[in-house]
Amino acid sequence: MSSFVRNAAGGARNAVRRNQNRAPDNVQIRHSNPPHLLTLADLSPAQITTLIQNALAFKYVYKNVSPRALMSSLDKRTVALLFSKRSTRTRVASETSVKALGGHPMFLGKDDIQLGVNETLEDTARVVGSMVDGIMARVGGHHEVETLAKYSPVPIINALSDLYHPTQILADIMALHEHYAPTPTPPRPAEGEGSHTSVLKYFQSTVDPIKSLKGKKVAWVGDSNNISNELLVTLPRLGMEFSLAAPKGYDTVDERVWKKVTEAGTESLVTLTNSPSEALVNADVVVTDTWISMGQEQEKADRLKAFAGYQITNKMVTDAGAKEDWRFLHCLPRKQEEVDDEVFYGPRSLVFPEAENRKWTIMACFE
Numbered sequence: 001m002s003s004f005v006r007n008a009a010g011g012a013r014n015a016v017r018r019n020q021n022r023a024p025d026n027v028q029i030r031h032s033n034p035p036h037l038l039t040l041a042d043l044s045p046a047q048i049t050t051l052i053q054n055a056l057a058f059k060y061v062y063k064n065v066s067p068r069a070l071m072s073s074l075d076k077r078t079v080a081l082l083f084s085k086r087s088t089r090t091r092v093a094s095e096t097s098v099k100a101l102g103g104h105p106m107f108l109g110k111d112d113i114q115l116g117v118n119e120t121l122e123d124t125a126r127v128v129g130s131m132v133d134g135i136m137a138r139v140g141g142h143h144e145v146e147t148l149a150k151y152s153p154v155p156i157i158n159a160l161s162d163l164y165h166p167t168q169i170l171a172d173i174m175a176l177h178e179h180y181a182p183t184p185t186p187p188r189p190a191e192g193e194g195s196h197t198s199v200l201k202y203f204q205s206t207v208d209p210i211k212s213l214k215g216k217k218v219a220w221v222g223d224s225n226n227i228s229n230e231l232l233v234t235l236p237r238l239g240m241e242f243s244l245a246a247p248k249g250y251d252t253v254d255e256r257v258w259k260k261v262t263e264a265g266t267e268s269l270v271t272l273t274n275s276p277s278e279a280l281v282n283a284d285v286v287v288t289d290t291w292i293s294m295g296q297e298q299e300k301a302d303r304l305k306a307f308a309g310y311q312i313t314n315k316m317v318t319d320a321g322a323k324e325d326w327r328f329l330h331c332l333p334r335k336q337e338e339v340d341d342e343v344f345y346g347p348r349s350l351v352f353p354e355a356e357n358r359k360w361t362i363m364a365c366f367e
C-alpha cells in the first residue's frame, strides 16, 4: 500500500506546481434523509462555510451577549451520545452544546447499552433512533457509523471513527480562519430575542473562511490516520494545499479516502511523501497527532522507532523552509514525543483555541 502512496505522491507533486491557485468546488452534495454527517467529504464548501459562520455566531453570542440569547433549537429534544471509546473534548463539547441549545444530552458509554455486543448496530439504530432526535456516535470501525446511519430514523453525526473525524476538522478550519481573519465585531445587539439572528446575519455577510484560507499550505507530519484522512478530503476542496509526510509502513492512505480525493479532482493540491522536510517546504500550518492512537498501545515500541525524526520542533520546521509565520495545530490529546513543549505551548500554537472550537462547531452541527 505504501507504493500506492508513493505513486500518488509523484503525481501530486507535479500537479501542485501547475494549479496553485485552483479552488475546486465541484463536489456534489450528497444528502440522505435524514441528513447524517459521517465525513466532511459529504458537505460542499458552501455548507462548510455555513457551519463555520454559525459556529462563530454561537461563540460570539455566548461570550459577548449572553448564553440565554442563543437560539433554543433543541428545545424539548434529546440527543444520544453513543460513545464506545474514551473522549474529553468531543464529549464535553457535545454535552454542553445540546444543553446550551435547550436540549437533553443522553450520554451512553460502552457499558451502558448493548451497542454491538448483545444487540446489533442495526437494531440499536432503529430502537434508539425511535426515541431520540439525533445521535452523536463515537465508534471503532467506520462501517459501524455507516450502519447506524443506514438504519437510524434520526440524523447521525460521526464523533470519530477509524476513518474520519469530521467535527474535529471543522474546529481546525474555524481556528485557522480566526487566526487569518479575526472575527469582526457585529453591531451590538440588545440582549434577548433576535440578537442571535442579527449576529448570524452579520457573520453570513462578512465572514468567508474559504477566502481567508484559500492558497494556504497545511503540512501533516506524523501517522496517517483518521484526522489526516479528514483533512485530505476537506482542505483541498477549500483551495488549500495539503502535504502529508509519514514513515514507510505508516503512510497508507485508505483507498476509500483517496477515492474521495480523486472524485473531487483535488489530487493536484495533495503531496504524499515519506520526507517531513519535503512536506514542510512553504508550509503555513503544521499539524500532527499522536503516533499511538487508541487501540495501538501494543505497537508503541515499534512506532516510536519508526517515527524517529518526526517530532515537531521549531528547528525542524524552520530548517525545512516553512513560512516564517507558520502556525501549529494538534487535535489533542498530545504526547511530547510528537511535538516538543516549545512549539506546543509557544506563540505559534493554536491548539487551545482549536480545542475550544470543538464546542462551537459541534453546536453548529446540532443546530
Ligand SMILES: NC(=O)OP(=O)(O)O
Residues within 6 Å of the ligand: 086, 087, 088, 089, 090, 091, 160, 168, 331, 332, 333
Ligand atoms: N480530539 C478529540 O477528538 O479529543 P477527544 O478524543 O478527547 O474527544
